[in-house]
Each structure stands twice: as structure tokens, then as C-alpha cells.
Amino acid sequence: MTLAVCAGLTLCALVVGAVIHDETGTGGFWVGLGLATVPLPFVVLAVRWLCAVTPVGWRAWSLAFGWGACVATLVALTVNGLVVQWLTDQPARLAPTQPDTLELTLIAPMVEESAKAGALLVVWLRGMARGHGVLVGLAVAGCAAAGFAFTENVLYLGTAFAQDQRLGVWGLWDSATVVTFVVRMVLAPFAHPLFTGLAGLGFGLAVAFGPTLGRWRPALPLVGLGLAMALHSVWNASTSLSLFGFGAVYLLVMAPLLGTLGWVAVTVRRRELRSIRRTLNHYVAAGWLAPGEPAALGSPGARARARRSARRAGGAAGARAMAEYQRAATELAHLRNDAARGRVPDDFTGRERALLHSLWTHRAFASPTTLATAHAPARASGHAPPPSTVPSG
Template structure:
């Protein structure tokens, strides 16, 4: 075949269309636009209700103070999760949905369910103190983690192509929990401010507001994301499990992650019952080490994705779909950044968009091929691979020059793939096009 194949080789029918050309029309409630509108309406309604409930509990002044303080860690946490997702960044709509679900729907479910359960226990036992303790250590972890896990489940089911691995699960779960913690912090900080107002305590380090801010925003802004990330890891492992292998495992893994998140949440909430310094002991000996371990795991998984890009894409160089320096450039975050800067400088916004999308599609292609090599690809492997190659080919005009520049800038003599064609799984032939 020619160094770069004539493209597209087939013009007879659209990719993925049955030979007859008949495309089944989804029923009106199955259309994406209808689902999106219904979901947006649900989140907007939940947001309005939770706003009214929090304002009723804290008062207008307390609500504004709580809002101003609670928003401080949000940009840092969202930026951290987006940074983690740099190799194959998910669309912003998923990030917005996850945050909105956590801040509105999950928070509303938690506030209503927790209040109802605590009042019911207090009435049944005639012991408000034990009801509060049981609500915090048993009811709240179950309700809150289940409500947050619903967002991860929705993305897993309805945005499956955006949910390709453990990193995606960590990001969606973490952003959802960040939204939930944001609303919860408004409530706690607003109530703390109201307590200071009643007691006549002015603003200062001795105030309840300052203590609440220190514990929830300074010491443990990562607490809720840390719990829910365990659920995201369960869904992420299920995402890379072959559909035709281990159906039970694909169900049990997310459930195991959810139960672990509930257990960790309950342990954290119950730390105040372990004595005067129980909270700080649990924080230092448990929360911080687990946070460090999960951070290492997330960074390790991101580096493994970059390695997969460098190892899997040379097969497409041999087939003529990619230029020789591209696997190296696409497997380096520094080279990717330089390619985007080059495109933006010489081609403007259109070129920047094309190169950014090229990097994302190439990463998806490499991860898809890696799953295929390990027997974990679904039945739509060939169709999905062809879609990604089509997307790359249509953006190569801007991307190839930018990536070639980036490869030369990072390593003056970039490695050229000169070996024999890389043979993939038995069902895969890199020269079939």
C-alpha cells in the first residue's frame, strides 16, 4: 500500500450503517436531547430546592458567608482532577454534570433522607443523642455515598465512551464529591456563623466559624472526594473488564467500591467518638496515608496510559495512518503542550481545537488497541477503531506539523519506528484498510 492510504477507502455507506441503509429511529424518550433536557430540569429543580433548604437553615447572612468560604477549595479540587485527566480529558459536559449532581441532586437526597432517618430513630428510641450518633456513623455514609455514586453510574451507563478506565472513574467520582462537599460546607459554615452571631463571638480564630473552616476547608477538603473515589475505582475496573467475561465481576466491583466508600466514610464520621484526640489520630494515621496512596495510584495510572500510547500507536505508523514522530510526541505531556502552543500560534483557535482533539482521539485509539490486545475489547472494536482513525485523518492537516515540531523540540533526534509491522490480536490486521 502507499505510505499514506487514500482515504476514505469506502464511500458506499456511512460507517456503522447496516448494508440496507435502514437506521432504527429511537423512541422520543430515548433521544439524547430529551434525556439531556430532562436531566437539566431535574438538576435545576434540585438546585432550587436545596438552595431554599440551606438558606432556611442558615439564614440569608449565614448562607452568604458559608457560600463565600465554601467556594474557596472548589477551583483547586476541580483543577486537580482535570490535571489528572490530561492524558485523555473527558468532555467538560461530564465535569459540569458531575459537579451539579453532587451539589444539587445528591445534596438534596442526603439532606432529606438523613433528616427523616434521624427523626425516625429519635422517635423510636426516645434518645436524640444516640439518634444523632447513629445518623452520622451509619445513615449518613450509606445515603450520601449512594447518592454520589448515582452520578458515576449515570456516566458509566450513558457516556460509556467517555468512561474507559480507572482514571475516568476517579475523576467523575471526585468531581461529584467536590460538588457535594461544596453544598455541605455552605450548610456547616453558615450554621457556624449563626452560632457565633447568637453567642456574640466576633470574627477571629476563636470563633466557631473559623474552627469549622479550618477543619472542613483547610484540613480535609479532600475527605468527600476520597470516599467517593473508591466507588469510581470500582466502576473504572468494571469498565476495562471484557463485556463477555465476568459479568458478575462487572457488577460486584462497583458495589465493592461503594461499600468500601461507605465504610471509610463511617469510620471518618465516627472518629470524634474515639476520645478527645480521636479525630486527629484518625486524620493522621488513616486519612492522610490513604489520600497519599490514592494520589500515587492515580498518577501511576496516568503514566501507564501515556506508556500505552507510545507502545500501541507504532502499529498505525506502520500502516500509514500516523507519522513516525507521533507516538513519541503523543506519549509525552510536554510534547502535547508544545504541539498545542505551536498550533495556536500559527493556526489560531481552529488549529488549537484540531490538535487538542487529535491528541484525545489518538489516546482513545491507543487505549482501545491495548484493551483489544488483552482480550478486553467489546464487540464494537472494529467500528470504534475505524471511527477514531477517521477522526484522526480529518484532523491531520494541523496536527502532523504541530506534533513533528513538538517531537523535535523535546528530543532533537526523535525515535523513528523502523521495525516490522506490529501484529495485534488475531482478529486485527493493521493493513486491512
């Protein structure tokens, strides 16, 4: 399955790359590709922050990014042009200099947001842990949107560079490349993640409150997707307004919504951390965890230090053991917390037993390392004390 997914993403990437190269030329393609990588480190940091306490691996985030960068982009490039041509009998350019109003404000938002939301649908269908719904929804949406924006930035920056070359424009203030970079990478690098983040929030809330929503559960993802399309449409329309109109949309609509979405993420993350620390104390009393571990397992910093120490002490096998130990403890906390709130799944006993077995399997190695790095950042930069058992394989 993994090979098939990688092959599919690679094929989409080759097709999209060929289309963009044809539009921008070789020089524009490589300039656009280089400049489009500038925001990627910030995307990685944001996702790591969002998912510091969620048991979702890097493969899921890579899939979401690849989906946005390859699949969603290919869908948008294909469908946007076909729909515009069908409605107007005029072919749509890949990066038009005078974008058609219909495409900008109606077709593109609907097609692009639906395509990016495909990554959320995949995670939804595979089963998103209820306790992590909102954070995972926001993170998957952010990754898919960042991938889409990356490919789109390659196209627009490469096209602008090719235009500068044709016109012989190399001045800083006259350069289309500089203007495009400032608008897309400085003023609005958050645009696509904000749009798709609304859809991610809808999916996440549907997962978090699924049992209480009944047959209305699918409505939340649809509402979130509709809001994403509407905001995308408003933003695209604002680019054709005067400077004052554009600034008003930017300051009165985009910035407040981004701040609100950030506040939601911070609030949910803090609540999850408190829940982990509080709920895991039940397993300390039962002997499954050592005193002090709930505080460490509910601290992103302590978890990161423990993973680094585990890798130094046990190599790749040690890192996997620590990651599995933290995942099992986090899932236990959310499972128990849901049960305490009356949301007891039918397979509660079996899931709890499986998670406890995983916890116990890695405890001899992971517990001492977790405790040793819990309150000692300086010591964590050195070697962890030898664990009682180093996992093999």
C-alpha cells in the same frame, strides 16, 4: 437532553440554596458560599491532572460536579431527615449542634455515598471507555464528591457564621467559623473525595477488567461503594472521639488510604501514557501518524501546548479539531492495546475505522501543530507555524 439536564440541576440548586439560606440567614449564606469556593481551584487542577489523557470533555466533569452539589445534596438533605425521623420519632436538624449518633455513623454515610455514586452510575450506563476506566472513575467520583462537599461547606460554614453573630463572638480563637474552616477546609478537604474515590475505583476496575469478570462484574462497584460507606462511617464516628482518637483515625486510616489512592492514580496514569506512546508507533509505521507524534500524544504537557497553539492558529474550531485529533489517537491506542492483550471487542474493525477516519480528517491541521510544540515549550508560548489547513466551523 443537555437543556433538560441543566434545567434539572438548576431546579435542584435553587431548592438546596433556599433550604441552606433558611438555615443560615443571608449573611451566613454568602459567607459560607465565599469560603466554600476556596478549595475549588485545587479540585479543577486535580481533575485536569487525572484526565490529561482521557477523552472526556468538560461537560462530563461539570455534570459530575453539579450532580454532587445539587442532586446528591438534595437527596441527602431529604432522605437523612426522613430516615432519622422514621427510626427515632425525632426530627433531624439540617446542621445539628449535637448530631445524632445513628445519623452520623449509619444513615448519613449510606445515603450520601449512594447519592454521590449516582454520577458514577450515569457514566457507567453511558459507557466508560475500558482503557480509561480507573482514571475516569476516580475523576468522576472526585468531581461529584467535591460538589457535595462544596454545598455541605456552604451549610456548615454559614451556620457557624450565624452562630458567631448570635453570640457576638468575633475573636479568632473563639470563632465557630474559624474552627469549622480549619477542620473542613484545612485538615480534611480530601474527606469526601476519598470516600467516593473508593466507589470510583470500584467502577473503574469493573470497566477495566469487565470481559474477564463475567457475571461478577457488578460486584466491584458494590464493593467500592461499601468501602466508601464504611470509611465515611469511621470518619464521622471519629469526630465524637477525644482529640487523641480523632488524630489516630486521621493518621492511621485516612492519610494512608489517601496516599494509596493517590499512588494508584499516579501508577495508572503513567501506564496509560506509556501505552499510548508504545502503541501509536504501529500507526506511524502504517502512515497514519508522523514520526514523533506518539511521543507528543503520550505527553500531557505536549498535548496541552498543542491545544493552546491550535486555538491561537484556528480559534475555537482549531481547538476542537486538536481535541478530536488527540481523542481519536488516544482511543486508537487503547483499542489496539486491548486487542494485543486478547480483549478484542466485537466491533473492533468498525471502531478502528471510525477513529482512523477522524484522525485523518484533522491530520492536516493537527499534525504539524503537534510536532511543532512537541519539544519546544518556549516556542509554544508564541505563535504556532501556519498549519496547512485551518478547520472551519
